[in-house]
Structures are given as C-alpha cells and as structure tokens.
Amino acid sequence: MKRSKIISIVVFILFTKMAIGQNINYFFIDDIYQRSYFNPALNDEGKISISSGLGADFITNGPSINDFIIDGPTGNLILSPANAIASMNDVNDLYGYSSVNTFDASVNLPFFRVSIGHAWKANGWMSYTKDLANFVTFGNGPFVGETLNLGPQIDYINYNELYLGIQKSFGPLSIGVRAKRLNGVEAIKTENSTIDLTTSSDIYQLTLETDFEMMSSNAFNYTDIDDFDLNIQNFSFDNFFSNNGGWAFDLGASLSVGDRLELSLSVLDIGSINWDVDPKKYSSKEIQTFEGIDIANYINSDDEIVILDSIESLLKISESSAEFSTTLPTQIYLGGRFKISDLWTVGAIIQSVGNGDRRANVIGFNATANLYNWLSAGVLYSIKTGNPANFGLSLKTQLGPVIGFLSTDNILNAGTFDGKNSNFRAGLNLRI
Amino acid sequence: MKILHSIKWQSHLLLTTLMIIAFSITNCSKVDQINSIDREEQEVEIAIPLINTQFSVNDLINDDTANNVSLTVDDQDRVTLVYKGDVVRQDVTAVFPPVPFLPTPLLDSVYDVPVPFASDQRVDRAIFGETEMVFRFNSQFAEDVNVKLTIPQLTKDGQIFEKDFLVAYEGTSPVDFFSDSISILGWTLIDDDKKIRVEYDARTVDGERQTFQIAAIFFFNIAFDYVEGYFGSEIFDINGDFVAIGVLDTWRSGGLAFEDPKVKVLVENSFGFPVRSIFNTMQVVTTTGEMLDMESEVIDNNVDFAYPRLDEMGEVKITEFSFTKENSNIVDLFKEKVRRVTYDIDAGANPDMDETITGFVNEESYFLVSVDVELPLNGSVNNLVLQDTIDVDLEIDELDDANSAEFKTVIANDFPADITIQGYFYTADGILLDSLFQDRLFMPGAPVDATTGLSNGSEEVATFESFSSAQLQNIKKTKKMLINVKINTGQVSQDPLWILNDYGIKFKVGAKVKSTL
Numbered sequence: 038m039k040r041s042k043i044i045s046i047v048v049f050i051l052f053t054k055m056a057i058g059q060n061i062n063y064f065f066i067d068d069i070y071q072r073s074y075f076n077p078a079l080n081d082e083g084k085i086s087i088s089s090g091l092g093a094d095f096i097t098n099g100p101s102i103n104d105f106i107i108d109g110p111t112g113n114l115i116l117s118p119a120n121a122i123a124s125m126n127d128v129n130d131l132y133g134y135s136s137v138n139t140f141d142a143s144v145n146l147p148f149f150r151v152s153i154g155h156a157w158k159a160n161g162w163m164s165y166t167k168d169l170a171n172f173v174t175f176g177n178g179p180f181v182g183e184t185l186n187l188g189p190q191i192d193y194i195n196y197n198e199l200y201l202g203i204q205k206s207f208g209p210l211s212i213g214v215r216a217k218r219l220n221g222v223e224a225i226k227t228e229n230s231t232i233d234l235t236t237s238s239d240i241y242q243l244t245l246e247t248d249f250e251m252m253s254s255n256a257f258n259y260t261d262i263d264d265f266d267l268n269i270q271n272f273s274f275d276n277f278f279s280n281n282g283g284w285a286f287d288l289g290a291s292l293s294v295g296d297r298l299e300l301s302l303s304v305l306d307i308g309s310i311n312w313d314v315d316p317k318k319y320s321s322k323e324i325q326t327f328e329g330i331d332i333a334n335y336i337n338s339d340d341e342i343v344i345l346d347s348i349e350s351l352l353k354i355s356e357s358s359a360e361f362s363t364t365l366p367t368q369i370y371l372g373g374r375f376k377i378s379d380l381w382t383v384g385a386i387i388q389s390v391g392n393g394d395r396r397a398n399v400i401g402f403n404a405t406a407n408l409y410n411w412l413s414a415g416v417l418y419s420i421k422t423g424n425p426a427n428f429g430l431s432l433k434t435q436l437g438p439v440i441g442f443l444s445t446d447n448i449l450n451a452g453t454f455d456g457k458n459s460n461f462r463a464g465l466n467l468r469i
Numbered sequence: 470m471k472i473l474h475s476i477k478w479q480s481h482l483l484l485t486t487l488m489i490i491a492f493s494i495t496n497c498s499k500v501d502q503i504n505s506i507d508r509e510e511q512e513v514e515i516a517i518p519l520i521n522t523q524f525s526v527n528d529l530i531n532d533d534t535a536n537n538v539s540l541t542v543d544d545q546d547r548v549t550l551v552y553k554g555d556v557v558r559q560d561v562t563a564v565f566p567p568v569p570f571l572p573t574p575l576l577d578s579v580y581d582v583p584v585p586f587a588s589d590q591r592v593d594r595a596i597f598g599e600t601e602m603v604f605r606f607n608s609q610f611a612e613d614v615n616v617k618l619t620i621p622q623l624t625k626d627g628q629i630f631e632k633d634f635l636v637a638y639e640g641t642s643p644v645d646f647f648s649d650s651i652s653i654l655g656w657t658l659i660d661d662d663k664k665i666r667v668e669y670d671a672r673t674v675d676g677e678r679q680t681f682q683i684a685a686i687f688f689f690n691i692a693f694d695y696v697e698g699y700f701g702s703e704i705f706d707i708n709g710d711f712v713a714i715g716v717l718d719t720w721r722s723g724g725l726a727f728e729d730p731k732v733k734v735l736v737e738n739s740f741g742f743p744v745r746s747i748f749n750t751m752q753v754v755t756t757t758g759e760m761l762d763m764e765s766e767v768i769d770n771n772v773d774f775a776y777p778r779l780d781e782m783g784e785v786k787i788t789e790f791s792f793t794k795e796n797s798n799i800v801d802l803f804k805e806k807v808r809r810v811t812y813d814i815d816a817g818a819n820p821d822m823d824e825t826i827t828g829f830v831n832e833e834s835y836f837l838v839s840v841d842v843e844l845p846l847n848g849s850v851n852n853l854v855l856q857d858t859i860d861v862d863l864e865i866d867e868l869d870d871a872n873s874a875e876f877k878t879v880i881a882n883d884f885p886a887d888i889t890i891q892g893y894f895y896t897a898d899g900i901l902l903d904s905l906f907q908d909r910l911f912m913p914g915a916p917v918d919a920t921t922g923l924s925n926g927s928e929e930v931a932t933f934e935s936f937s938s939a940q941l942q943n944i945k946k947t948k949k950m951l952i953n954v955k956i957n958t959g960q961v962s963q964d965p966l967w968i969l970n971d972y973g974i975k976f977k978v979g980a981k982v983k984s985t986l
Contacts, residue, residue, distance in 0.1 A: 106506065107509070109507060113506070113507055114506040114507070115506065115507050115508070115509045116506055116507065116508045116509055117509040118509070118511065119509065119511060120509075174511055174513070175511070175512075175513060175514065176513040176514045176515045176516070177514075177515060177516050178513075178514025178515055178516040178981045178982075178983070179514060181516050181981075236516050237518075239879065239977070239979070240518045240519075240521065240877055240879055240977045240978060240979030241516035241517055241518050241877070241979035241980070241981070242518045242521065242979075243517065243518065327517075327518060328518055328521040329518035329519050329520045329521030329522070329977060329978065329979065330519065330520050330521070330522070331520075331521060331522045331523075332520055332522045332859070332976075333522045333523065333524055
C-alpha cells in the first residue's frame with residue numbers, strides 16, 4: 038500500500054466524528070464463542086458452546102476523570118470542574134457502551150449450526166460544550182457581552198436483545214446470519230440542540246435563542262427548569278417481549294485460506310427500535326429575552342414584582358407525545374489473522390461504527406502468543422478516532438472445556454482516572 | 470494442544486514482560502483515594518437584568534379612566550393633564566319629582582281634585598307619563614249601579630277622558646268597588662288653577678242618579694313627559710362633588726408651580742327655561758386636608774346657562790366657563806399640594822322671575838354639569854419630593870449563598886430638571902433594612918435650549934453599587950420598597966419650562982451576584 042493511502046486511512050480514522058463499538062482485541066482470541074460477536078460466520082467450532090460475558094467501553098475527547106481531580110492541601114483529592122475546563126475542547130464528546138451477554142448457546146446440527154442468546158446493551162453518546170461547563174461552573178457573570186452555546190446533544194439507547202443465528206460452512210467459506218429481536222428499555226435523543234444564551238454588556242439583559250428538540254422514552258420528564266427527572270436505568274428487563282420493539286440483523290462471512298490465514302467480513306446491527314413507551318418530544322424554538330422588569334407597569338398597580346419568574350420563563354419548552362425510532366449504530370468489520378508459527382499469530386482489523394455523519398473508525402494490529410496450552414496472550418496497537426495510539430492486551434486461559442478471557446484495547450492508564458479511552462471485555466465459555 | 474519445548478523459554482519471557490508492563494502502566498493510580506474526594510468550592514457569578522424601564526410622561530400618566538386622569542398633547546407635543554370630575558346629570562324629575570301615590574276622595578259627584586304643583590308654578594299644559602289611576606266606589610245600594618266617569622280637563626286626540634263602570638250587587642251591601650288600573654300615558658292635562666275636575670254619573674236600575682257614600686280616585690306615579698308653563702324660582706341641586714388630583718398624591722415636600730392651571734365647567738342644558746349658576750362652594754383641598762376657597766368673578770357674578778326656547782325644543786344648549794389665572798386665584802391655590810378640587814353648584818330656575826317666559830320641560834330634558842381640572846405641564850419645580858411605596862418580593866433563595874453583589878445602574882434623563890432618587894428596602898412590618906444607593910442617585914437634567922426652552926436630550930450615565938453578603942441577606946427580607954424622588958428645575962432654568970410628551974427617564978439596573986457553591 039502506498040504511503041499516501043496509509044496516511045489517508047489514518048487521517049480518516051482520527052478525525053471522523055466519534056461513535057463507539059465493542060473493543061476489538063478479543064477478535065484475535067482463538068476458540069472463544071465471543072468472536073462471533075464480530076461476525077456470525079465465525080461461530081464455526083465445536084459441537085456445543087455455551088458462553089456468557091460482559092464488556093464496557095468509555096471514550097471521551099474531552100477531559101479525563103483525572104482532569105476533574107486535583108490534589109488537596111492535605112493530600113486528599115478534590116473534585117475541580119474548573120481544572121477540567123482547562124482541558125476541554127469547544128465541543129466534547131463522551132461515549133459509553135456496555136453489554137451484558139447473559140447467555141449464548143450454539144449447537145452444530147447436521148446441516149447448519151444454530152445459536153441463540155440474550156444480551157442487554159446500552160449505547161450512549163453525549164456532546165457538551167465548553168460554554169456549558171463554563172456556565173455551570175462559573176455562571177454567566179464572567180461572560181458578559183458573550184454568547185454561550187449551552188445546548189447539549191445526547192443519543193442514548195438501552196435495550197434487550199434476543200437473537201437466533203445460523204451458520205453454514207461451504208468448504209473454506211463460512212456464512213453466518215443472526216436475527217435479533219430488540220426491546221428498548223429507554224432512550225433519549227436530541228435532534229436540534231441550539232440553546233444560546235447571550236448576556237448583554239449593558240445591564241446584563243439575557244437572550245435565550247433555542248432550536249432544541251429532544252425525544253425520550255421512559256427516561257426523561259420535564260416540568261420546568263427547576264423540576265425535571267433524568268431516569269437512566271442499569272441492567273433492566275423493562276418492556277421485554279412487549280413494547281419499544283425493533284429488529285436488527287447481523288451478516289457475516291469468513292474465509293480460511295489454508296491452515297494459516299483467516300479473513301472475515303461482517304456487518305452488524307442493521308436495524309432500528311421504535312419507541313412507543315411514554316414517548317415524549319420536548320421542543321423549543323424561539324428567541325426569548327429578559328431585559329429586566331419594566332417597573333413603569335407597576336407604578337399604578339398593586340401587582341408584586343417577582344424577578345425569578347421572569348428569568349425562569351425564558352426557557353419555554355413544549356411537550357408532546359410522539360413515537361420515534363432510532364437506528365442502531367451499524368458496525369462493519371474487516372479483519373484477518375495469519376499464523377506465523379505455533380507461538381505467534383498476527384492479525385489486523387478495521388472497525389467502522391455509527392450512523393450518518395457520526396461514525397468512528399478503528400484500525401488495529403494484533404500479535405498473539407500461544408504461551409502455554411492453557412494460556413495465550415495478545416497485544417494490540419490500534420488507531421482510533423481521536424486516539425492515535427492505543428495499546429491493548431488480552432489473556433485467555435483454558436481449563437478443559439472451559440475457556441475464560443480478558444481483553445482490553447487500551448491498557449494505558451487502565452485502573453487510573455487518566456484514561457480517555459478505556460474498555461474491557463470478559464467472557465466465559467464452555468465448549469464441547 | 471501441545472506446546473513445543475523449544476519455545477518454552479520464550480513463553481516464560483513474554484509472560485514475565487507482559488506482567489511487568491501491565492503492572493507498571495496501571496500502578497500510577499489515584500483510584501484507591503476516590504472514597505475521600507472532596508468538592509472544590511467554586512465562586513459562581515450570575516449576571517441578570519433587574520429593572521429596565523423608560524418613564525415617559527405618557528407612561529407615568531397615561532389615560533387612566535379608573536383614576537379619572539387623561540393626558541392631552543398639543544401640536545407642539547406639550548403635555549396637559551386633565552382630571553375629570555364625575556358628570557352630574559339631572560332630568561325632568563328634578564323639576565317635577567314623581568309622586569308615587571296620591572289618594573284623593575271624591576266628596577261629591579262633581580269634585581275638583583287639587584294638583585300637586587308648587588304655588589309659584591303655572592302649568593299651562595302637561596302630558597302625563599307612566600301615570601295610572603284607580604277609582605273606588607262604595608255602593609250602599611242593594612242593586613247594580615252604572616257609573617259614567619268624566620274628567621273634562623283630560624284629553625287625548627281631542628277626546629275627553631270618559632269611563633263607564635258597573636258596580637254589581639252580589640247579595641251583600643255595601644259593595645266596595647275598585648276599578649282596574651287605568652293608564653293615562655299621553656293624556657294631556659289642561660290646568661285650571663291647579664285643580665282637576667272629576668265628575669261621575671251613577672244611576673241605579675230605575676235610572677235615578679245617585680251619589681256614593683264613599684268615592685275616591687287614586688293616582689299612581691304621577692309623572693309628566695311634557696310640561697309647559699312657568700316653573701317658578703326653583704333651585705335645582707346639581708350636587709357637590711370633587712375632582713381628585715391623583716398625580717400629586719406622592720407629593721411630600723418642595724414647591725411646584727403651574728403656570729396656567731384651569732378648572733373648566735361645562736354645562737349642557739335642554740330644559741326650556743332660564744337657569745343661573747349658584748356657587749355654594751368652590752375650593753381646593755390640600756394633601757394636609759386644608760381647604761382653600763377659590764376666588765373668582767365667575768363665582769361672584771354667576772353664570773347664566775344657555776337654554777332652548779319653546780321653538781327650539783329638543784336642542785341642547787352648551788355653556789362653558791373656566792376658572793383661570795385671569796379671572797381667579799387658581800395659580801396661587803395650585804402652588805399648594807392640591808389633592809382635590811371640590812365644588813357645589815346649584816342651578817336657579819327663572820332667576821329674574823319673569824312669568825312672561827313660557828318654559829317647558831319634556832322627558833328628554835336634562836342638565837349635565839362636568840368639571841375638569843386642566844394642568845398644563847408648564848411651570849417650575851423647586852426641590853419637589855415625590856415618594857411612593859411598591860410591593861417587592863426579594864425572597865430569592867439563591868441569595869443565601871451570595872458573597873456579594875454589584876448593581877449597575879444606567880440612567881438617562883430627558884427632563885429639564887435635576888432628579889435624584891433613593892430607594893429604601895422595608896420589611897412587611899415597615900422596618901428599614903437598607904437603601905438602594907449609598908448616596909442618592911443623581912440624574913442631571915438635560916440642558917435646555919435657551920431659545921425654545923426645550924430639553925436637548927441626554928446621555929446615559931452608568932454607576933455601580935456593591936453590596937456585601939450581610940447586606941444581601943438583610944434586603945432579602947424586603948417586602949416593600951419606598952422610592953423617593955427629588956426634582957428641581959432651578960439648576961436648569963429659572964424660567965417656567967414645558968414638559969413634552971417625548972421626555973422620559975431611562976432607568977436600568979442589572980446585578981452581578983457572586984456565590985460560592
């Protein structure tokens with residue numbers, strides 16, 4: 038590959054907008070059912086497999102948790118939003134992804150291999166501005182004469198997934214497909230997110246310009262600026278088999294070339310969820326100003342002057358009931374492994390995750406050593422959107438038919454608050 | 470899977486290396502201290518606008534029916550305040566009050582019933598309004614009696630009033646007969662020395678004329694739609710009233726001189742006889758309750774109200790007169806703190822007692838008297854102090870954490886007068902908490918064009934006032950705010966100055982409040 042093409046790929050990966058997918062390192066671990074999470078065609082070993090596991094991912098291009106913490110005078114830790122603001126971009130993205138794969142089961146039947154499983158997944162993205170952080174931390178006083186962009190963006194879904202998969206091998210070619218019934222637990226999604234607050238330098242007249250639209254199912258209730266609830270649940274079976282329904286499909290193919298080379302291509306999460314439980318649409322599109330009380334209106338009146346009411350009425354949000362749908366962030370994987378020796382296997386993978394203009398891309402290079410018959414370890418170097426250098430580790434251990442593994446794409450700063458890009462995946466397999 | 474012995478040493482080395490690297494890069498952690506994390510105190514500064522107002526003359530004294538004041542602007546944009554008194558109106562009932570009930574016995578079959586007109590009144594012709602009559606005949610006869618009743622002076626369409634009655638005997642005597650109620654609406658009465666002759670012809674079955682032992686006529690609601698004649702020297706009470714001068718309610722001290730105040734009286738009259746004003750009282754009442762008499766040739770000489778002649782029936786005649794600086798002491802009176810103008814005016818009919826004048830009243834006749842006080846805003850102000858109290862709630866919880874606040878005041882004064890303002894914060898119980906400004910806020914008067922005597926406008930002036938946390942906590946208890954304004958034109962001009970409609974005071978206040986959260 039020419040150098041210019043390599044540079045183009047790296048630039049594309051680094052500067053596309055962020056999204057999040059599962060960590061990629063365990064793609065290179067042998068003999069685990071969880072490889073089929075990347076490609077349903079990779080579920081091609083053993084007669085019966087039963088597995089479970091969980092994973093979580095966190096990415097931000099803004100400040101790390103450590104940026105929020107400073108050392109106190111007595112050696113204690115102090116939470117300091119002001120310190121974090123210094124590390125912020127004008128716009129900061131925050132991603133989180135978690136999945137709990139409660140069970141996966143696979144049986145090799147005479148003509149094809151069938152798999153079923155359940156997982157609970159949460160996938161969230163939030164974008165907040167430095168202006169919002171400044172406003173919350175310092176107020177608008179230091180920003181007189183300026184316009185603060187306060188509008189946050191959020192796209193969060195949380196759902197249960199029940200799937201049925203089929204895999205069939207045709208010589209060296211393996212084809213796999215999975216159909217997934219989805220039931221959403223909750224969702225919040227912003228469409229437009231303009232909330233601009235201008236504080237005049239005259240007598241600090243306030244102008245709030247909004248073009249804001251947010252959809253929610255089962256997660257957000259707004260009464261007024263002083264009274265709103267954001268209710269994000271954890272692992273939950275709400276609406277399972279009932280409401281907030283949707284479908285998604287995974288398609289994949291893999292090709293084994295001789296004993297050493299394996300190639301894999303898949304497209305996952307082609308589908309959407311229709312949110313119909315407590316669906317609400319909050320919107321505001323207007324320019325509101327508060328220029329102070331015109332006390333000329335009160336001179337010949339017995340009415341009482343109450344300033345806070347006037348300020349609170351600046352933000353006028355209307356609520357309506359409206360079902361909506363969200364498209365799952367589609368994941369595309371292209372990967373391969375090459376067995377150099379009995380000790381070493383190397384591989385590479387490209388991951389592209391997201392929808393529309395919000396898509397994240399990763400390219401990773403792995404080397405895995407089969408250290409012992411009960412232990413293997415892998416290292417990964419990957420380039421991710423916003424994170425040019427990530428070093429991951431994976432470990433797999435096997436005791437008879439039971440295989441367990443741990444994997445992360447970025448061991449740097451693991452276990453600390455410095456990480457802006459952290460993830461892990463743990464799994465357990467029983468393979469007969 | 471079988472591990473090759475030849476690579477075993479490599480496996481040991483790799484595993485050891487991995488463990489060292491993993492341990493090294495993960496060991497620099499603050500995670501173990503997370504349970505003892507504290508929150509940094511952060512000073513937050515909120516900037517908000519508080520007051521943003523433009524006091525133009527029009528805003529201060531706009532048309533306000535409830536407070537009887539309106540504002541007129543002439544073609545040179547000069548402002549005059551007009552305070553309207555209640556409109557007093559009297560109709561025909563003031564001349565001929567309705568008589569609700571008048572029972573009159575008929576002592577004979579031909580009897581003159583007295584009419585209740587005043588002794589000095591001469592009624593040539595009167596048309597009844599909603600008046601009704603009932604006749605009573607108490608028959609002592611043990612048989613039916615036929616009665617024909619006639620009132621020769623009562624006519625309608627050329628017909629004399631006649632009614633037939635049957636006083637039926639039903640086995641018991643005497644028979645006490647009451648007729649149905651009979652309307653005489655529209656019937657014309659020709660007066661004959663203030664008497665109405667009533668005749669009845671009662672006959673028994675044998676045709677013999679009889680006289681009842683008791684007979685009577687009852688009038689209900691004697692009222693006239695039209696009366697023609699001479700109505701004497703009746704004095705009609707137009708009723709005393711007052712005109713409230715609300716704009717000066719807040720006047721506390723200092724001098725205010727109006728160049729040309731006026732009290733204007735307007736009389737509408739459609740009564741058809743001469744009427745002359747009788748001023749019982751014409752006074753101004755000051756804010757201290759002192760009553761000062763208006764002195765004027767108008768009061769001394771009275772005013773004859775115009776009236777329609779007999780051939781002008783239906784017309785309304787207008788009479789206007791004013792108390793001005795030319796004919797009264799009104800300028801001196803309005804140098805005091807005038808709160809109201811009181812008046813008690815009567816109208817005297819036929820003041821010259823000329824009985825040759827045949828007058829009239831009809832159902833549409835009325836007097837209407839309205840008294841307005843006009844204050845052209847042209848004058849001078851000498852340390853005038855105005856003061857008012859407004860309700861304010863500063864019970865803002867966010868102030869609990871406030872460290873300090875800085876108030877920015879921006880003012881612009883178009884008026885040709887120096888104005889100073891101070892605000893005082895009070896509790897609901899009237900306890901003084903603090904003042905708005907450390908020193909009174911001074912708004913210099915706009916300079917005046919020497920030729921026109923008009924303001925040239927002004928520029929904005931900004932000032933800053935700081936409040937400590939303790940002061941803020943104190944004023945948080947504010948429920949009332951007393952605004953004290955002092956005005957003085959002397960520094961701008963020694964001549965009387967006009968106030969134009971577009972003069973105004975721009976008054977804006979914003980606050981920056983600092984809190985530690």
